Amino acid sequence: MYDLEDLYQEIVMDHNRRPRNFGELKEPTTTADGFNPLCGDQITLQLSLEDGVVVDVAFNGVGCAISKSSASMMTEELKGKTLEHAENLFEAFRKMITRTPGESYDSDLLGDLEILQGVSQYPARIKCATLAWHTLHSAIQDGNEVVSTE
Amino acid sequence: MFDVEKIRLDFPILAKEIFGNPLVYLDNAATSQKPRQVIDALVDYYENFNANVHRGVHTLSMEATDKYEDAREKVSSFINSESSDSVIWTRNASESLNLVAYSWGENNINEGDEILLTPMEHHSNLVPWQELARRKNADIKFIPMLENGTLDMDRVDDLITEKTALVSAVHMSNALGTINPVRELGVKAHRMGAKILVDGAQSVPHMPTDVQELNCDFLVFSGHKMLGPTGIGALYVKKEILESMEPFLTGGEMVLEVSYEEASWADLPMKFEAGTPNIADSIGLGSAVDYLNVLGMENVREHEKDLTTYALNRFKNADLEGLDLFGPDDPNIRGGVFSFNTPDVHPHDLGTFLDRIGIAVRTGHHCAMPLVRSLGVAATARASFYLYNTKKEVDILVDGVTEALRYFRDGPN
Numbered sequence: 001m002y003d004l005e006d007l008y009q010e011i012v013m014d015h016n017r018r019p020r021n022f023g024e025l026k027e028p029t030t031t032a033d034g035f036n037p038l039c040g041d042q043i044t045l046q047l048s049l050e051d052g053v054v055v056d057v058a059f060n061g062v063g064c065a066i067s068k069s070s071a072s073m074m075t076e077e078l079k080g081k082t083l084e085h086a087e088n089l090f091e092a093f094r095k096m097i098t099r100t101p102g103e104s105y106d107s108d109l110l111g112d113l114e115i116l117q118g119v120s121q122y123p124a125r126i127k128c129a130t131l132a133w134h135t136l137h138s139a140i141q142d143g144n145e146v147v148s149t150e
Numbered sequence: 151m152f153d154v155e156k157i158r159l160d161f162p163i164l165a166k167e168i169f170g171n172p173l174v175y176l177d178n179a180a181t182s183q184k185p186r187q188v189i190d191a192l193v194d195y196y197e198n199f200n201a202n203v204h205r206g207v208h209t210l211s212m213e214a215t216d217k218y219e220d221a222r223e224k225v226s227s228f229i230n231s232e233s234s235d236s237v238i239w240t241r242n243a244s245e246s247l248n249l250v251a252y253s254w255g256e257n258n259i260n261e262g263d264e265i266l267l268t269p270m271e272h273h274s275n276l277v278p279w280q281e282l283a284r285r286k287n288a289d290i291k292f293i294p295m296l297e298n299g300t301l302d303m304d305r306v307d308d309l310i311t312e313k314t315a316l317v318s319a320v321h322m323s324n325a326l327g328t329i330n331p332v333r334e335l336g337v338k339a340h341r342m343g344a345k346i347l348v349d350g351a352q353s354v355p356h357m358p359t360d361v362q363e364l365n366c367d368f369l370v371f372s373g374h375k376m377l378g379p380t381g382i383g384a385l386y387v388k389k390e391i392l393e394s395m396e397p398f399l400t401g402g403e404m405v406l407e408v409s410y411e412e413a414s415w416a417d418l419p420m421k422f423e424a425g426t427p428n429i430a431d432s433i434g435l436g437s438a439v440d441y442l443n444v445l446g447m448e449n450v451r452e453h454e455k456d457l458t459t460y461a462l463n464r465f466k467n468a469d470l471e472g473l474d475l476f477g478p479d480d481p482n483i484r485g486g487v488f489s490f491n492t493p494d495v496h497p498h499d500l501g502t503f504l505d506r507i508g509i510a511v512r513t514g515h516h517c518a519m520p521l522v523r524s525l526g527v528a529a530t531a532r533a534s535f536y537l538y539n540t541k542k543e544v545d546i547l548v549d550g551v552t553e554a555l556r557y558f559r560d561g562p563n
């Protein structure tokens with residue numbers, strides 16, 4: 001109708017209405033908080049890790065449709081993946097969202113996450129889409145630190 | 151006569167289209183648009199009068215100085231200051247507040263003193279006092295707020311004590327639209343020997359302001375919210391207080407006599423204006439004041455009150471399930487600012503949706519984070535009106551919000 005569908009694709013709206021992996025894990029091994037002071041969006045991300053593999057993941061918090069659906073899709077994508085793969089996804093996702101028109105990104109690696117590529121046309125919404133991913137990134141970084149001190 | 155359709159023709163930007171829709175500019179609390187007259191005054195200055203002020207014997211410098219000081223006179227009369235010596239140019243309301251916090255606050259706030267604020271202050275009338283209080287070991291207190299977004303005035307007498315050194319309050323809230331009884335606060339402050347500062351950033355642009363009638367000690371405001379350029383604002387200080395204040399910034403322009411060891415200060419107001427000032431934008435603000443005077447501030451206020459009454463009704467009667475509209479519902483104590491929240495649609499999504507149909511609103515915390523948090527939400531959407539807005543634009547807004555709620559509930563179509 002208003003060309004908004006690039007941003008609010010049906011799948012995005014569905015994740016917004018029914019976010020997956022929304023809630024808390026019983027026994028998370030890593031927890032990280034993300035906050036966007038500009039808009040008040042807040043997310044808590046919990047990971048359950050075993051030998052560098054994400055066996056379970058959950059998120060909680062408040063946010064707009066873009067940040068909520070981005071977090072929801074991210075959690076779906078992460079299950080069963082190694083942390084190394086998760087970091088690669090983070091880089092690829094960030095590149096896709098912040099790209100300038102015409103710039104390419106790794107659509108094979110991103111798979112279903114490509115649904116959010118339209119956000120790159122809405123500079124004011126980039127931070128909404130990347131909040132969950134930055135939170136993941138910091139969870140992984142801190143998680144590694146904990147591992148290295150053990 | 152106040153003819154809004156005719157007024158709109160003075161604002162070139164209002165003819166702009168956003169994604170093929172006419173621009174409906176409802177972010178006036180952030181900054182206002184500028185009429186052709188103000189834009190022309192800037193161009194006229196640079197094309198015909200550009201020179202540094204107060205420095206040259208040459209014709210251009212004298213012409214520039216005249217225009218610059220003339221603008222100060224205009225702003226001074228606009229707020230009915232006793233003298234233009236009481237009007238200091240700053241960059242904006244924030245700088246004006248910092249000037250007071252340093253130049254007055256450093257010497258007048260002592261350990262154990264209290265600064266009384268309201269819970270609806272903009273960060274710029276909060277953080278400078280937090281910092282001052284930290285430096286001085288002073289305390290900050292807040293006048294409680296009622297459910298409807300007005301101050302609990304019954305509590306004020308207990309809160310202003312002999313410890314209170316300053317009461318600083320926003321005249322019109324940029325987040326709620328509430329118009330606070332700052333004159334009454336001033337009477338109560340003075341009774342206990344405290345000073346009163348009025349944050350006029352949202353009131354000076356929208357209603358008549360008379361510093362003598364308000365009997366305020368300090369008034370701060372920004373030019374860019376009242377049709378003027380960005381980068382110019384003002385501070386009014388009662389003369390006897392201003393005379394006792396130390397300079398904020400030092401250097402050129404603000405000195406009388408300088409030796410290698412020391413300096414003496416220039417007379418008011420230049421004592422507070424170090425360096426080459428913002429000449430062009432002061433003149434631009436003078437031209438904005440001319441424009442507002444032709445319309446008449448009483449008429450501006452009437453027009454906006456009319457819009458406010460209309461908008462309050464439309465919001466109330468529209469099919470806006472669960473919409474929470476903050477602030478008082480009496481247009482006599484409310485300006486044209488509408489902050490709202492919808493349980494099912496985040497303000498960001500609403501803002502993006504409205505932008506696509508040409509409506510510019512602000513979303514977020516509106517530089518009043520503690521207030522927005524106390525409303526129990528992370529963010530709100532805010533539509534704020536000015537003299538060139540119309541009832542038709544109120545309709546477009548309310549219809550737009552209605553449509554957005556449906557879109558996010560049911561999806562496209």
Ligand SMILES: Cc1ncc(COP(=O)(O)O)c(C=O)c1O
Pocket residue numbers: 179180242243244245272274275320322323324349351352372517
């Ligand atoms: C009530 C109030 N006070 C102070 C300010 C600060 O104004 P400026 O950003 O121009 O310094 C604003 C601007 O948003 C405001 O609304």
